Amino acid sequence: MKNPLSKLLTVAGILTAVSFLKPKKGGPAILIGDSQTYLIAKMTTKLTLVPELCHVGWSVANLSAAVEDYPVNKTVAKVFVCIGTNGNFNSSDKIEYLMQLTKMAFPNAKIFVIQGSYGWGNNVKSNLYNYNAYYLRFHNKGAYVLHNAIGYSPAHPTVNTPTIKTIATEINKIV
Numbered sequence: 001m002k003n004p005l006s007k008l009l010t011v012a013g014i015l016t017a018v019s020f021l022k023p024k025k026g027g028p029a030i031l032i033g034d035s036q037t038y039l040i041a042k043m044t045t046k047l048t049l050v051p052e053l054c055h056v057g058w059s060v061a062n063l064s065a066a067v068e069d070y071p072v073n074k075t076v077a078k079v080f081v082c083i084g085t086n087g088n089f090n091s092s093d094k095i096e097y098l099m100q101l102t103k104m105a106f107p108n109a110k111i112f113v114i115q116g117s118y119g120w121g122n123n124v125k126s127n128l129y130n131y132n133a134y135y136l137r138f139h140n141k142g143a144y145v146l147h148n149a150i151g152y153s154p155a156h157p158t159v160n161t162p163t164i165k166t167i168a169t170e171i172n173k174i175v
Contacts (some may be wrong), residue, residue: 027108029175032067034058036082036116036150041169042159047080059087060098068102071139075099076106078175081143082150089134090121099141112174113138114167116148117157132146146170 029046031037032053041049053066078116079102086151087093102111115135118126139145146168150157 025096029038029078029080029171030106030146031080031082032083033063033114034084034086034116038158038159039157039164039167040080040082040114040160040171041110043164044171044175046172056140057082057086060084060093060095061087064094064098064101065152067105070105072104073094073106073109076109078112079106079109079140080112080114080171081138081155082114082116083122084134085118085123085150085151089116089126089130091130092132095137096141099138099143103142111138113142113143113145115145115151117150119152120155
């Protein structure tokens with residue numbers, strides 16, 4: 001599913017993806033976040049999953065605490081973050097703090113955000129407006145929000161979820 005937010009960002013000219021996606025020299029690309037990171041990691045060969053920064057059921061607060069304790073790594077070129085689903089895209093999530101911590105832990109990295117899933121479990125009542133507003137906050141703090149989103153799913157996504165495969169393809173093009 002194409003993300004309506006990415007079209008809005010493109011139309012508004014807020015972010016020029018071409019300049020943002022220019023590759024950095026050297027350095028690995030890593031993946032951090034919630035349970036969906038494991039699915040994405042299985043579908044792409046170009047990312048390194050960081051076990052200390054990924055966990056089933058994690059919210060922004062959990063990921064922030066883990067990133068805060070993680071040693072600074074100046075070699076990482078790109079950080080892909082998948083978070084938000086377990087916190088139900090809550091407007092009180094401290095996204096700005098997570099972005100600050102991620103920039104401190106990986107000072108030479110560009111940050112990319114993968115939009116999570118909704119429509120199942122705790123977030124069955126999530127709506128597209130709150131979902132888009134949630135990820136716009138990442139963008140406003142300097143992250144590149146991927147064009148493709150995991151998006152609506154009636155059950156927890158799997159490696160067979162079409163949007164997971166689409167996201168992995170998009171990541172492979174970026175990395």
